Amino acid sequence: MTDFTPLASLLGGMMIGLSAVLLMLWEGRIAGISGIAGRLLPPYRDNAFVSRFAFVLGLVAAPLLYALATGDAVQQTVSSNLPLMAVAGLVVGFGSVWGNGCTSGHGVCGLSRLSTRSFVATGIFMAAAIVTVFVTRHVIGG
Amino acid sequence: MSFLVNLALGLLFGIGLVVSGMSNPAKVLNFLDLFGTWDPSLAFVMGGAVIVAFVGYRVVLKRDRPIAAGRFHLPDRSDIDARILVGPAIFGIGWGLGGFCPGPALTALGLGAPGTLVFVPAMIAGMWGARALGDTGPRTARA
Numbered sequence: 001m002t003d004f005t006p007l008a009s010l011l012g013g014m015m016i017g018l019s020a021v022l023l024m025l026w027e028g029r030i031a032g033i034s035g036i037a038g039r040l041l042p043p044y045r046d047n048a049f050v051s052r053f054a055f056v057l058g059l060v061a062a063p064l065l066y067a068l069a070t071g072d073a074v075q076q077t078v079s080s081n082l083p084l085m086a087v088a089g090l091v092v093g094f095g096s097v098w099g100n101g102c103t104s105g106h107g108v109c110g111l112s113r114l115s116t117r118s119f120v121a122t123g124i125f126m127a128a129a130i131v132t133v134f135v136t137r138h139v140i141g142g
Numbered sequence: 143m144s145f146l147v148n149l150a151l152g153l154l155f156g157i158g159l160v161v162s163g164m165s166n167p168a169k170v171l172n173f174l175d176l177f178g179t180w181d182p183s184l185a186f187v188m189g190g191a192v193i194v195a196f197v198g199y200r201v202v203l204k205r206d207r208p209i210a211a212g213r214f215h216l217p218d219r220s221d222i223d224a225r226i227l228v229g230p231a232i233f234g235i236g237w238g239l240g241g242f243c244p245g246p247a248l249t250a251l252g253l254g255a256p257g258t259l260v261f262v263p264a265m266i267a268g269m270w271g272a273r274a275l276g277d278t279g280p281r282t283a284r285a
Contacts, residue, residue, distance in 0.1 A: 002169045002181045005162075009183040012162020013190025019155035020191070021198030026147050028208030029215050031155065033245035038269040051148045058152020059248045065153060066160045074160055076250060077168035078257035079240060088240030089247070089261035091232055093268025096244055098276065099229020100217070103243040104155075106230070107188060112195035116220050121230040128234025133174040136239065 020109050027051060032105020033059070034096035099125075144210050156249045162187040165249045167241025167257075174238055229272075 020031035027048070036052045039045075063074045079085055096102035099121055101110060106125075110118020156165075163169045163183055173184035207213050237243050242250070242261055250258045 001179050002163070002166070002172045002183075004181050005183050006186045009162045009164075009186035010190040012158045012160070012164065013187035013192075014194045015158030015161060016155055016187070017191035017194025017198065019151045019158060020195045021202055022154075023148075023151050024199060024208065024214070025202045025205075026144075026151070026208060026210050028211040028213060030217065031151075033155075033243075033248065034269065037244055037248065037266070038273055041266070041270045041273050043273065051144050054145045054148035055152035055155075056248060058149045058154075059156040059159075059245065060152075060251050061149075062153050062156020062249055063160050063165060064252050066157050074165060074253055075163075076166040076253060076255065078250065078255035078261075079167065080255075080257055082256060082260045085240050085257040085261045086264045088236045088242065089264030090268040090271075091236030092240065092243060092247070092261075093236075093265035093270075094272045095229050095231070095233030095236060095268075097229070097269045097272035098225055099233055100226065102233060102245070103237075104245050108191040108195055110217075111188075112192050112199055113216070115217065117217070117222065117226050120222055121226055124227060125230040125234035125237060128231045129174045129238035130176055132235050132238025133171055134177060137175055137178055 016104070016108060017112075020104070020112070023055075030101075030105055030109045032101045032109055034093075034102040035100070035105050038093075038097040095125075147210070155245065158191075159246050159249045162190075165246045165253075167246070167250075169241075170243075170246070171238075171241040174241075225276075 023029055023031045036055055040052055067074055101121060106118040106121040111122060159165045164187055169181055169183060172179050172181035240261055244265060247262050247265055251262050
């Protein structure tokens with residue numbers, strides 16, 4: 001069980017949205033994490049490497065800054081099934097770049113721009129993830 | 143300057159993920175578990191983010207150009223090709239297995255859980271694979 005946190009989640013979501021808007025204002029780019037992280041890898045087609053690196057650095061530093069500022073440890077439960085996490089990571093990395101976006105690029109930025117491709121992509125990854133959880137928790141694990 | 147702005151925006155995005163609870167894969171998996179211990183929080187995260195971005199993009203995109211770049215780089219494709227169907231299906235399976243998508247996985251890196259320390263390098267390898275394959279394959283998608 002995890003607690004339902006509507007207010008904190010809405011607030012956090014709005015911070016994510018604000019970051020996306022300000023990135024558009026500054027860089028003129030979509031705040032899609034798979035796009036930003038994926039383009040840190042070759043082939044390089046533009047000269048935005050340093051900007052992308054800085055954004056990812058900010059992402060990684062965020063929970064540490066949060067913990068310093070609030071004094072609260074960040075709560076999380078990560079699976080300790082390491083082979084499973086290796087497969088999951090491989091598949092998430094491949095699929096998100098292959099499909100030109102993930103939860104942020106398609107789910108947040110794409111839906112906000114009313115992009116047809118992003119609506120299709122978001123519907124598919126949501127459905128695939130729900131089915132996967134159903135199978136692992138209620139068919140295999142149940 | 144651009145380095146500092148991007149660093150700050152990455153921090154804002156990451157703190158948003160932490161505040162919203164999305165850096166915790168257990169919370170994401172419970173959102174996806176409609177028929178079990180369902181936690182609707184993720185819908186509020188998406189809702190909050192989309193509302194702000196929907197309004198904010200409309201304001202920002204009225205400008206002729208962004209502050210630090212010559213033009214806006216907006217995806218302009220609307221065709222539904224195989225990649226836009228297959229990629230998200232593959233990504234969704236991985237998301238359901240680990241409870242991590244790319245943003246939260248990177249954000250959770252510094253917390254040092256063993257599962258995260260395995261997930262992130264594997265994710266980068268997967269991204270590299272898709273970049274390499276996508277660039278030489280028969281159908282080269284515009285990045």
